[in-house]
Amino acid sequence: MNSVQKKQELQKIAQEVEKCQQCSLYKRATRGVSGEGNPDARMMFIGEGPGYWEDQKGIPFCGAAGKILDELLSTIGGSASGGQLIKFDRREVFIGNVIKHRPPDNRDPLPQEIEACRSWLDKQIEIINPEIIVTLGRFSMAKFLPEAKISRIHGQPQTIDFQGKKLVIMPMYHPAAGLRRGEILEDLRKDFLKLGKLLESSSKLEPSREQLSLI
């Protein structure tokens, strides 16, 4: 699938999410928040579910936690050919959530809601075909590493089989947790700094034109 086809398929998912009634969360939400970003992203960031501002605007991670995520993304660097530095922002990656409609009062998503919503995220992963998935928070981590404890394995990449392929999962805390606790924000900063090296060591390292234009 080329970039244009991928973009079209992701748009179709966003339209279908808008109409989805597979669980009851749509009833109290303003709109679905499917996800956004580069259809050819090498890295996907997956959080928990939309919060207040995401629900209002339809954009993932656009509130206070999103500001932290943007700041953390800007710290990712990698060497392109010639030793130049690749700088990242949300246009280079794809950002989504395990749950596409906001749970009331930002409560934790229920297991049956996560299961009902699973197919949308699975389809997005299949279309984008990323090399690395960064899970933000325990609900997203549990999708790939159900037995893991985030306090033990954050910042430590794990290779798993997913959809018949090898996939690197980088578990991290949710940026909202970093807003509440300074030591978690420090852990997030340290863990994000590892992503540049992880990308460099990835087999498909070839900076895109868009990435190079940002140097």
Ligand code: SF4
């Ligand atoms: S949260 Fe997911 S499964 Fe539930 S209605 Fe929204 S899109 Fe459908």
